[in-house]
Amino acid sequence: MSKKHGPSIKNSDQYEALLDKGMSKEKAARISNDPNSGKKGGKAKDYEERTKKELYQKAKEVGIPNRSKMSKAELIKALRNN
Known part of the structure; x- marks a missing residue:
């Protein structure tokens, strides 16, 4: 059962499932x-x-804050941990 999150959340069921996963x-x-989101077959580059x-x-x-000062490796790390 989905909760009301207002108009800012487009896919309430997915939102709740992600919160349940921590x-x-x-x-x-x-x-x-x-x-x-939720579509299969994504072909994003690594x-x-x-x-x-x-x-x-x-x-x-x-x-991500302070991104202008980050190297490529730091941007990758920040994106993966965000």
């Missing part, structure tokens, strides 16, 4: 609000295959 509210909301500029843009979308 994810933070912010990360669960970000994943459940992604229009491609972080190591992306350019630093691409990683920076992704970090910006996610809201």
Whole structure:
């Protein structure tokens, strides 16, 4: 049974499932609000295959602080741990 989360949560069932798995509210909301979330067959490149500029843009979308001072390796680590 889903709870009311208001209009900011697009996929309430997925949001609740992610919270039950121990994810933070912010990360669960970000994943459940992604229009491609839950679809199979994703073909995203590994972080190591992306350019630093691409990683920076992704970090910006996610809201990682101090990203402008990070190296490519640091951006990858921050994205994986966020």
